[in-house]
Amino acid sequence: MKNEYLPHPARIESIQRESFDTQTFKVIFVDEKLAKSFNYKPGQFMEISLLGMGEAPISITSSPSRKGCLEFTIRAMGKLTRAINQLKRGNVLYLRGPYGNSFSLEEVKGKDLYFIAGGIGLPPLRSVINTVFDKRENFGKVKILYGAKTPDELCFKEELKVWQKFPNTELLLTVDTQDKDWKGNVGVVTTLWEKTAMDGNQAIACVCGPPIMIRFVVQKLLESQFKEKNIHISLERYMKCGLGKCGHCNIGGKFVCIDGPVFTYSQIKELPAKEHVL
Numbered sequence: 615m616k617n618e619y620l621p622h623p624a625r626i627e628s629i630q631r632e633s634f635d636t637q638t639f640k641v642i643f644v645d646e647k648l649a650k651s652f653n654y655k656p657g658q659f660m661e662i663s664l665l666g667m668g669e670a671p672i673s674i675t676s677s678p679s680r681k682g683c684l685e686f687t688i689r690a691m692g693k694l695t696r697a698i699n700q701l702k703r704g705n706v707l708y709l710r711g712p713y714g715n716s717f718s719l720e721e722v723k724g725k726d727l728y729f730i731a732g733g734i735g736l737p738p739l740r741s742v743i744n745t746v747f748d749k750r751e752n753f754g755k756v757k758i759l760y761g762a763k764t765p766d767e768l769c770f771k772e773e774l775k776v777w778q779k780f781p782n783t784e785l786l787l788t789v790d791t792q793d794k795d796w797k798g799n800v801g802v803v804t805t806l807w808e809k810t811a812m813d814g815n816q817a818i819a820c821v822c823g824p825p826i827m828i829r830f831v832v833q834k835l836l837e838s839q840f841k842e843k844n845i846h847i848s849l850e851r852y853m854k855c856g857l858g859k860c861g862h863c864n865i866g867g868k869f870v871c872i873d874g875p876v877f878t879y880s881q882i883k884e885l886p887a888k889e890h891v892l
């Protein structure tokens with residue numbers, strides 16, 4: 615019988631430093647058959663573990679439209695993520711999944727897309743963004759608004775320059791605290807509203823970041839005429855099983871691990887405990 619909790623070993627192919635506490639790991643399943651057949655959707659996550667260190671949900675940041683390796687961007691927060699950030703190329707970590715729902719791109723063909731991320735909220739959106747860029751002609755305008763605490767803490771610094779060059783695409787960056795080389799905007803991500811037109815009439819917004827940021831971003835999106843059902847938010851809750859069995863991620867009748875992590879704002883508004891979410 616198939617054991618859903620059994621993780622699969624994956625070898626680290628390369629490691630990219632993003633900031634002082636965050637790295638992107640490119641991994642490939644040791645089992646070649648699994649590596650070839652593995653599929654996922656943008657917005658999904660996997661449970662990643664190391665023996666004796668624990669297990670945690672981590673978003674898949676690579677894009678399913680780019681076959682080969684899987685990528686995860688991991689910030690050292692606790693026992694497991696600190697241990698993963700000590701690993702070297704060739705080391706093995708353990709994966710099970712993919713889990714959760716996804717950002718559905720089929721339903722938003724032809725529409726303008728706004729991606730708004732804070733800090734480590736960009737990795738899950740990167741999976742969607744690169745899927746969109748791989749089929750650029752299927753979508754309208756793309757705007758990416760991204761904020762981090764400092765310039766060092768911006769993830770994917772080289773890739774941001776590539777995104778900027780796509781047609782009909784705008785990338786706006788901001789930091790809370792600048793350094794001597796920073797020439798861009800300083801302030802929280804909502805201050806970027808003053809730098810660009812935010813027209814939500816026919817647009818979809820995808821948002822990921824800390825709850826306080828999401829709360830203020832949603833307020834601004836509603837003021838900019840985005841419809842509640844067109845605001846897609848990726849939520850991070852404490853999880854254990856990832857399979858809808860343990861109840862750790864439960865919010866008012868919904869399981870973030872299987873009903874989410876992506877919810878529309880209209881869904882979140884209906885939750886009885888919505889004040890604990892945003």
Ligand SMILES: Cc1cc2nc3c(=O)[nH]c(=O)nc-3n(C[C@H](O)[C@H](O)[C@H](O)COP(=O)(O)OP(=O)(O)OC[C@H]3O[C@@H](n4cnc5c(N)ncnc54)[C@H](O)[C@@H]3O)c2cc1C
Pocket residue numbers: 659668669670671672673674686687688689690691692693694695696734737738849850851852853875
């Ligand atoms: C769907 C999803 C996707 C995610 N994607 C990513 C990702 O792409 N990259 C990434 O770096 N992280 C991601 N995370 C967050 C990551 O899973 C957590 O940071 C995880 O707890 C790290 O595990 P750890 O053992 O290293 O740290 P932990 O020991 O879990 O500690 C991490 C921090 O959380 C606090 N904490 C732990 N448990 C609790 C609790 N029950 N209540 C309150 N505070 C607690 C600790 O004090 C510490 O500050 C994601 C989480 C979810 C739910």
Ligand code: FES
Pocket residue numbers: 852853854855856857858859860861862863864869870871872
């Ligand atoms: S993490 Fe166990 S039910 Fe969601």
